Amino acid sequence: MAAEHYDSPDAETLANVVETGLHEGAIVTLQAECEVEYDGRTSGYLGPGDRLLVCKPDGTLLVHQPDGHKPVNWMPAGGTVSARESDGDLVVVARRVNPRERVEVRLIDAYGVTRYDADDAAEYEESGTEDEMHAYIEAHPDELEDGLRIVEHERETKYGFIDFFATDADGNPVVIEVKRIQATLNHFDQLKRYVSLYEDNDEVRGMLVAPSASERVRRALRDSGLEFVELAEFDRDATGTTDAKLSDF
Amino acid sequence: MAAEHYDSPDAETLANVVETGLHEGAIVTLQAECEVEYDGRTSGYLGPGDRLLVCKPDGTLLVHQPDGHKPVNWMPAGGTVSARESDGDLVVVARRVNPRERVEVRLIDAYGVTRYDADDAAEYEESGTEDEMHAYIEAHPDELEDGLRIVEHERETKYGFIDFFATDADGNPVVIEVKRIQATLNHFDQLKRYVSLYEDNDEVRGMLVAPSASERVRRALRDSGLEFVELAEFDRDATGTTDAKLSDF
DNA sequence: AGTTATATATCGACG
DNA sequence: CGTCGATGTATAACT
Numbered sequence: 001m002a003a004e005h006y007d008s009p010d011a012e013t014l015a016n017v018v019e020t021g022l023h024e025g026a027i028v029t030l031q032a033e034c035e036v037e038y039d040g041r042t043s044g045y046l047g048p049g050d051r052l053l054v055c056k057p058d059g060t061l062l063v064h065q066p067d068g069h070k071p072v073n074w075m076p077a078g079g080t081v082s083a084r085e086s087d088g089d090l091v092v093v094a095r096r097v098n099p100r101e102r103v104e105v106r107l108i109d110a111y112g113v114t115r116y117d118a119d120d121a122a123e124y125e126e127s128g129t130e131d132e133m134h135a136y137i138e139a140h141p142d143e144l145e146d147g148l149r150i151v152e153h154e155r156e157t158k159y160g161f162i163d164f165f166a167t168d169a170d171g172n173p174v175v176i177e178v179k180r181i182q183a184t185l186n187h188f189d190q191l192k193r194y195v196s197l198y199e200d201n202d203e204v205r206g207m208l209v210a211p212s213a214s215e216r217v218r219r220a221l222r223d224s225g226l227e228f229v230e231l232a233e234f235d236r237d238a239t240g241t242t243d244a245k246l247s248d249f
Numbered sequence: 250m251a252a253e254h255y256d257s258p259d260a261e262t263l264a265n266v267v268e269t270g271l272h273e274g275a276i277v278t279l280q281a282e283c284e285v286e287y288d289g290r291t292s293g294y295l296g297p298g299d300r301l302l303v304c305k306p307d308g309t310l311l312v313h314q315p316d317g318h319k320p321v322n323w324m325p326a327g328g329t330v331s332a333r334e335s336d337g338d339l340v341v342v343a344r345r346v347n348p349r350e351r352v353e354v355r356l357i358d359a360y361g362v363t364r365y366d367a368d369d370a371a372e373y374e375e376s377g378t379e380d381e382m383h384a385y386i387e388a389h390p391d392e393l394e395d396g397l398r399i400v401e402h403e404r405e406t407k408y409g410f411i412d413f414f415a416t417d418a419d420g421n422p423v424v425i426e427v428k429r430i431q432a433t434l435n436h437f438d439q440l441k442r443y444v445s446l447y448e449d450n451d452e453v454r455g456m457l458v459a460p461s462a463s464e465r466v467r468r469a470l471r472d473s474g475l476e477f478v479e480l481a482e483f484d485r486d487a488t489g490t491t492d493a494k495l496s497d498f
Numbered sequence: 499a500g501t502t503a504t505a506t507a508t509c510g511a512c513g
Numbered sequence: 514c515g516t517c518g519a520t521g522t523a524t525a526a527c528t
Contacts, residue, residue, distance in 0.1 A: 002299060003280040003360035005254040027301055027315055029278055031252040031365045041430075041506040042377035049369030050251060052276055052303065058316045066276055066367045067307045069325040069523060073373070076318040076508065098514080101506070111252035114361060116280045118315045120298030124322070128291035130519065159469060160434055160517070180519085181290075185409055185502075189438030190518090193469075214501065220408060220442075290521040319508060325523065347499080350521070379504065409502065430505090433517070439503090463516060501528080509520085 005114045011090045014110055018055060018083035018092065021115040028055040029116065030092075033109040036063055036073045040101020046072055048108055053092065055081045061094035061103055075103050130180040136234040137164065137178060137209070144209060144229050148174065162194045172203040183210035183228070188220045195226065254363045260339045263359055267304060267332035267341065270364040277304040278365065279341075282358040285312055285322045289350020295321060297357055302341065304330045310343035310352055324352050379429040383412065385483040386427060386458070390415065393458060393478050397423065411443045421452040432462035432477070437469045444475065 006013055014030070021028045030053040036046040046063075051072070054062040059079040062071040075081070079096025092105040134153065141148040147169025155162040164176035175198070177191040187208060195206035206226040213221075213228050221228050255262055263279070270277045279302040285295040295312075300321070303311040308328040311320040324330070328345030341354040383402065390397040396418025404411040413425035424447070426440040436457060444455035455475040462470075462477050470477050 001256070001360060003256070005256065005361055005363070007250070007252070007254065025315070027280075027313070029301065029363075031276075031363065031367070035371075036373075038506070042375055044373055044375035044506085046373045047371040049371040050365075050367035051369060052278065052365060052367070054301065054303075054313065056313075056315060056317070060316070060318050062318070064276070064303065064305075065369050066274070066305060067309070067326060068305070069309050069311070069323060070505095070507090074318060074506080076506090077316060099506085103506095111250060111365070112254055112363060114254070114278075114280065114363065116299070116301060116360070118280070118299035118301070120300060120314050122284075122296035122298040124285075124293055124295045126291055126293035126521085128521085158465070181521095182501095185442065186435055186438065189435065189442050192442075193434065193438055216407070216501080287521070293521085317509090319520095319522090323521085325521095348521085375506085377506085428504095431516090435518085465516080499528100502526085504525080505523090507520100507522080507524105509518105509522105511517090511519105513514105513516085 002118065003114055003116045005112060007112055009110050009113050011085050011088060011107075014090045014107065014113055015083045015085060017113050017115050018081070018090075022055055022057050022081055025057045025117070027057070027116040027118050028113065029053065030055075030107070030113045031111040032107045033111075034063075034105050034107045036106075037104045038073050038101070041099055044073075050111075053105060055092070055094075059094065059096065061092070061105075063103070063105060073103050073105075075101070128180075130178065133178055133180050133231075133234055134163065137176075137231075140234075141166065143231060143234075144176070144207065145169075157194065157197050159193050159197055160190075168205065172205060173198065173201065174205045174207055176207045176209060178231075179208070179210040181211065183208055183213035183217050185217055185220060188217050188224075188226070191221075191226060192224055195224075251367065252363055252365045254361060256361055258359050258362050260334050260337060260356075263339045263356065263362055264332045264334060266362050266364050267330070267339075271304055271306050271330055274306045274366070276306070276365040276367050277362065278302065279304075279356070279362045280360040281356045282360075283312075283354050283356045285355075286353045287322050287350070290348055293322075299360075302354060304341070304343075308343065308345065310341070310354075312352070312354060322352050322354075324350070377429075379427065382427055382429050382480075382483055386413065386425075386480075389483075392480060392483075393425070393456065394418075406443065406446050408442050408446055409439075417454065421454060422447065422450065423454045423456055425456045425458060427480075428457070428459040430460065432457055432459035432466050434466055434469060437466050437473075437475070440470075440475060441473055444473075 058077040063073040075094035152165040198204040211232040307326040310324040312322040324343035401414040447453040460481040
C-alpha cells in the first residue's frame with residue numbers, strides 16, 4: 001500500500017510517522033487542531049484551529065486553512081522538517097537557512113495522519129507560455145508589423161535583457177518587449193527602461209506586444225512615444241515547441 | 250471525529266466522499282495515481298504518477314507532486330469542484346469562469362481519501378509587512394533624511410500611486426517609493442515613472458527606500474538622478490500596528 | 499468586474 | 514550564491 005493512515009494518533013505515533021516517513025521519502029499529511037508561529041522575512045502567529053498539514057521529503061511544509069489557494073503558513077523546499085514532543089504535544093518545525101526562517105506548528109489535537117509513499121516520475125508539459133510566444137514572433141515577425149526583421153533575441157544590456165532587438169522596413173531599430181498577458185504599467189516601465197539605453201538615437205522605436213492593455217497603459221506608452229501592438233492569439237502548434245499529449249476534451 | 254479516512258476506496262465511495270464532503274464544507278484529501286489536464290490561461294498535461302489532491306469547499310483544488318512548494322496543477326477559490334465516474338475511473342474536475350479554465354484529474358488508482366470537517370475561525374496575524382514600514386516612515390521621516398516632511402501618503406496620479414509625497418529641508422518636493430525587500434530594477438522603474446510626472450520641475454527628487462539594492466540598481470538610479478536610501482531595520486513595535494501574541498522562541 | 503500594487507511570493511536561468 | 518524576469522502567479526484594496 002502506498003498510503004498508511006492512522007486515526008487519532010498519539011504524539012509518539014505522530015513523531016514516528018513524520019520523522020520516519022519524511023526520512024524515507026514519503027509525503028506526510030495531517031489533520032489537526034494546531035497553532036502556528038512563523039519567524040523569518042516577517043513574523044506572525046496563527047491561533048488554534050483545524051488545519052491540514054502537508055510535509056514533503058524535500059523540506060516543504062504547508063499549513064492549509066479550510067479556504068483559499070495559498071497555505072496560511074509554509075516553508076519552501078530546501079530546508080528541513082522535523083517533529084518532536086514538547087509538554088506532551090507534538091511540535092512540527094520547518095527551518096531553512098537562506099533566508100533564515102522557521103515555521104513552528106504545535107499540534108493540540110491530531111485527528112489523523114497519513115504516510116504516502118508516492119512514486120511520480122512524470123513532468124508537467126505546458127503549452128502557451130511566453131517562451132512559445134517568443135518562438136512564434138521569431139518565426140512570424142510580420143505579424144507585428146510589415147517588414148519587421150528580428151536582429152537579436154534576448155539581447156543583454158546594462159539595464160537587463162531586451163526580448164527582441166529588431167529593425168523596421170526603413171531600417172530603424174525597434175526595441176520589443178513581449179508579454180503573454182494583458183500589459184501593465186510595470187511592463188511599460190520595463191520597455192521604457194530598455195529604450196532609454198538608446199535615447200541618443202532619435203530613430204529608435206519601442207514596441208510593447210501583448211494581447212491587450214488598459215487605457216492607462218496605452219496613454220503612458222503614447223506619452224513616452226512608445227507603441228502598443230496587440231497580439232492576442234498565436235498558433236501554438238506553429239511554433240514547433242509543443243509536444244504535450246493532450247487528449248481532446 | 251473531524252476526519253474520516255477510507256483505504257483503497259472504489260470509484261463510488263470516492264465520488265460520494267468528494268461530492269458530499271465538499272457540499273457539507275469539508276476538506277477532502279486524496280492519495281492517488283492520476284493524470285491531469287489543464288486548459289485555460291495556458292494548457293498542459295501531466296502523465297500518470299502518484300500525487301496528493303486537496304479539494305476545499307470554496308472551489309480550491311490542489312494537485313501536489315512529492316516535491317516542491319507549488320502545486321503542479323491547481324484551481325484557485327471561486328469555482329466549483331466536482332467528481333464523476335467515467336469508464337470506471339473517477340474524474341475530479343475543477344472549473345471557474347473568469348478566467349475560463351478547467352483542471353481535470355483522472356484517478357487511475359486511489360490509495361486513500363480523507364474527509365476532514367475542519368473548524369477554523371482564527372486569522373493570521375502578521376508583523377513586518379510593507380504596510381508597517383509605511384507606518385514607521387510616516388512616524389519617523391527623519392530616519393530617511395533630516396528635515397524631511399511627509400506631505401501625502403498613497404498619492405494617486407495618472408500613472409499610479411506614489412507611496413509618499415514629501416518635501417525636503419529646502420522645501421523641494423520628494424517622490425518616495427518604499428520596498429520591504431531588496432530593491433530591483435522594476436522598483437527603480439516604478440520610481441522613475443512617478444518622478445516623470447514632475448519632469449517639468451527640475452527641483453523634484455526621487456528616493457527609493459529599501460533594505461538593500463544591487464549595484465546595477467544603484468547605477469540605474471544614479472544615471473537617472475535618483476537616490477537610494479537604505480532602511481534595513483525598523484522597530485516593528487514602534488508603529489503601534491502589531492498586536493500578534495507571539496510567544497517567545 | 500477591471501486595475502493596481504504587494505508577496506514570508508516561488509521558481510528557473512544565468513553569471 | 515546573487516540577480517533578474519516569468520508566473521495558469523494569488524491576493525487585497527479600490528474604483
